Amino acid sequence: MDSEPVKSVRVLSPSGMLGAGWDHATIERGIALGADVISIDAGSTDSGPYYLGSATPKTTAKAVARDLRSLLTAAAGAGIPVIVGSCGTSGTDSGVDWVAGIAAEVMAEEGLSLKVARIYSEQNAAELKEHLDAGRIHPLPPLGQLRAETLESCTRIVGAMGHEPIVQALRAGAQVVLAGRATDTAVAAAYPLMKGMPAGPTWHAAKIVECGGQCTDNPRAGGVLATIDADGFTIEPLDPAVSCTPISVAAHMLYETANPFEMREPDGTLDVRDARYTAVDGRIVRVEGSRFHVADQYTIKLEGARITGYETMSFTAIRDPLILADIDAWADLMRTMITQRVDQTLGLADDEYAFDLRLYGHNAVLDDLEPEIGPPREVGVMLLVNAPDQATATAIAKVANPLMLHLPTPAMDYLPSLAFASSPAEVERGAAYEFVLNHVVDCDDPTSLFRTEIGENTDA
């Protein structure tokens, strides 16, 4: 990739996630409109800590292969690069290799010869501990100071790269960049920044396109094309029947972000307070006035997950209005009975395991924030047990089984039989994880925490 200055850069964003699927015609239209690069996010922390903790992709391989086929064939035909960020959902090293393996298969089948770069973002607790000891790791709210034990307890830690490692790979000649964990925006910002586009419009455009068509009036109809230049950017949907409006574009700045005016990236902060959104026509929007303030200290954000225990789930259901009329008392009795029976049968005190009893149809989702009162028509009862090992979690759920089948309300003098959803009633969920890091590392070199391997053509 040359780094000659250009007047504008067109970024094609097919979708919010690799594997989500799209109509290939939308990609062809983006190419016809003059796309200079295709960028797509392949991951997020959005779906919870399991994917990082276990290094498991959320998407299925066939969906990733289908989408990569669409992108790689189109990009190879047009001679433009493809950038994929946060490979394998969480951006672990195995996630990068998983996507690289699928890409290699697709390229072999399609007879494509493209140079692939893999950028690894997984972090080693021992090396991070040196940064911690040197006072270079800082918490982001609401978490507090990091402790070394927390780093050591993580099964996986990744750092979210900025655009620099991606630019470095492009400059080294990569036609396909498969990045580990990257900020959602770095994936789309890398190529325009390399081509000299200004940081304010570039990072703002990158935020707007990071979820594909979510900034349009029909998010199900495919992605968008952002054209970035010296003064701002324009954005247009890839599907000619879909529109961007000043409201739909501005509103996307609110999505999944705590602060709608500022967004921190590794090298500074995007500031959209003075951004102006105007309609170019009925479906294209122009944005100007976005600013970027370079930070005094370059920082890389860390994400880490650890095992909290092993879980077993059991699910039964209640339809009898006599029980439903007294459902809270029934649930209180259930909690008491489980605790007693587990103590009697397994000899476990209540601080040696944990369980959550959820009344779906009554107040499971909002729990004590639930504002509605009155008896439900039907309730699904989920018992979720967490214990230090799987066998104990399942033993506790099995001790609870007769209660989940027959527990009466305190006022009943007979045993009802409740509606188990499956046989067996218990489902082993395996290891359960939690996110424990929300910290940044001070870095002098934007690429120092990341490792890049560039393969020969098709040698992914």
Added chain:
Amino acid sequence: MPETTLADLAHEVRSKNAGPFWVTMELFMRDAEGYRIAADESFLNERVIAELYRVEESTVQMFRIPSLNVVKISFPRPISQGSLRDRDMHAGQHHVPLARMPIKRSADRDR
């Protein structure tokens, strides 16, 4: 007659996780009049949100955006994402207590 709620005056009320440790909500009000009601600090403020969601008032952030008729509210998730007691992985259903807030009664209470 049933009370008028914020949802009645809104095009959309939504909630979503903003990273594993924060939840954020938006009231997309239908028009400037609805926005004026939702953005009224004597009606909807950090203290009211703290009571509604049982969180620390000092952790609640509110953003009022008249150009979009939007009021946005963010605060740390009381239960971290994916933990045993997290019943709403994407925090996508936690807008409901906010959406059903009656506008008259609360406005009266704060007067």
